[in-house]
Amino acid sequence: MSNLTKRGLGESDGRAITSAEEFRSRLLTLGLLVDGGAIGLYHRSATFESIVRSIEALASKAGRDQSPRQLYFSPVIGLATLLGSGYVSAFPNLIGTINSFDGDGEALRELRSRVDAGGQWVEMTSPTEVALCSASCHSLYPMLAHTTQPEGGSIFEVQASCFRHEPSLDPARMQSFRQHEFVYVGTAPGALEFRDQWLERGRALLGGLGLGIDVVPASDPFFGRGAQLLSRGQLDKELKFEIVAPISSTQPGAVASSNYHEDHFGAAFDLKDANGQVAHTACIGFGLERITLALLLKLGFDPALWPGGVRQQLDISVERPSALS
Amino acid sequence: MSDVAATIRSILDAHGRLSTPSQRIKDSDDLFQRGLSSHASVNVMLAIEDAFDVEFPDELLTRATFQSVESIRIALESLGVASTNVESD
Known part of the structure; x- marks a missing residue:
């Protein structure tokens, strides 16, 4: 791992990063990110944003064959959406009303x-009657409330700015960040097939950028008494997998996560599959800022100096000004 | 039916959101197959702790513990909650 950071940062300025706080400090000093006025809030430079958009385009391309319906959701959602998602009960410490x-x-x-x-x-x-978006796909389910999905289910590609109240100096843990998701709504076998298929696509996509990824079973950080019961249940049933990579230090974190929700959202929002049963849902979410950070950590702070293969995949041309903006 | 099982059933009716009333569920029936969701199982767990004045230790906070009326009763027994049989009608 130390080899990775050394190589990446060596290309930029020869100084190795030893901690997330140091990585944060370098990102701010170089102007790649700008302090957003509270811990864990950042404004993005044009360079940072261009990488985010390149990753978004790459992910989008990976799902093109499925012709998903594409939606860009508002960063602000109705309270009923937040409540219906189950997020208030499970993660009251992370929500933003x-x-x-x-x-x-x-x-x-x-x-x-x-x-x-x-x-x-x-x-x-x-x-008020509104809150900050908890996860990109949470806006989708109420939109589909009381509907029946066609044979073969429906696939959506959605994105939103999401909020989690967990102030931290680790840039991998931004309070405001974007999730680019692919979501399936349909039968239980269809949801599992989609989940497995997209884990492989995610592995290929992120592995292809040379991020040194791993795919691991995971559970959500449930809050309070009962958290362990929920986490263990999630692990036992293999409902959540994360694609992890070093993001801001040698410690790997999730750059993408795939979830099989069973009938959680189907029951909450009265979604039916083609057979009239409560619909099952699955999603994979790409953390656009986290993937960007992982690339900067691994390959160095100047995208113009990244290896040709990565630049080609992300459509970053050598002609692009390398000066950080 | 034991008084403990009866209390478990009334808690399941109040918090379990089961697809059938608990009176029609056998002690050994799989509650998760009867509609008990993961989130509802947490509410059931908390209500049981209140009702019997116990705290489930970490090793009992598993799906297996809340799989059936019987498994909940056995877990409570291991925490010193005694079961006394009462007349059932």
């Missing part, structure tokens, strides 16, 4: 005076 002010004249004067005085004003706002 949105507050706004709805007070009368007197409350408004109080709010302004608190703001002017640098006091506590957030407590004067109240919850």
Whole structure:
């Protein structure tokens, strides 16, 4: 692993990265990322964004043969969507609900005076009917509510900016990031076949970029008492796999994850398969920022200097200005 | 039916979201096949802890523990919850 980071960063400036915090510091110093004003929030440079978009295009190409319906979801979702996804019960520590002010004249004067005085004003706002998107595919299921899928199921390609409240100095753990997903809705065997097929496609796609990936069984970070019961259940039933690679240090993390939800969303949103049974769903999500970080860690901070094979796959031309923007 | 099994059944009715009422489920029936979801099993687990004033240790926090009325009863027995038989009608 040390070999990987040495080689990658050696091409850029000869300095090896030893920790996620150091990697973060270099990304900020070089201007690839810009501090977003709170821990774990970042603005992206044109260079960073161009890599993200190249990865998106590569993933999209990998699913073209399935002619998925493509949707770009809003980063803000209805509370009913968040609730229906089951995310509130399972991960209340990660959600982001949105507050706004709805007070009368007197409350408004109080709010302004608190703001002017640098006091506590957030407590004067109240919850709205919207929240931040928890996962790209969560917006899909309510859209399909009370529908029956055709024979062979339906395949979607979706993307959204997602939010997880887990402030960290590790750039691999951004609070706001994009998930590019392929989702199947249909029968149970169809969902499993899709999951297996896309794990292989994901392995080929990310392995082809030379990321030194591994595919491992995984479980979600459920919250609170009962978390272990849910995690073990997920592992026992092999519902979740992650494609892992070093992202911000030698420690591997998930750059993509594949989930078989069984009938969780089908039951929650009244989705039926072609046989009239509760639909089963499966998805694979590519973490666009994480894959970008993994490439920068492995291959160096200047994409123009990346190996020709990788540049060709990502359509990064040598003519592109190598100066970081 | 034992009083413990009866309490487990009433908890399953309240929190398990089973496809059939628990009275029509045998002690050995697979609850997951009867519609108990992973998330519902957590609520069942928490309600059982409250009802019997116990805390399941890590090694019992598995799907196998919540597979059937019988497996839950056996787990509770291992935590010192005694089963007394009551007249069933």
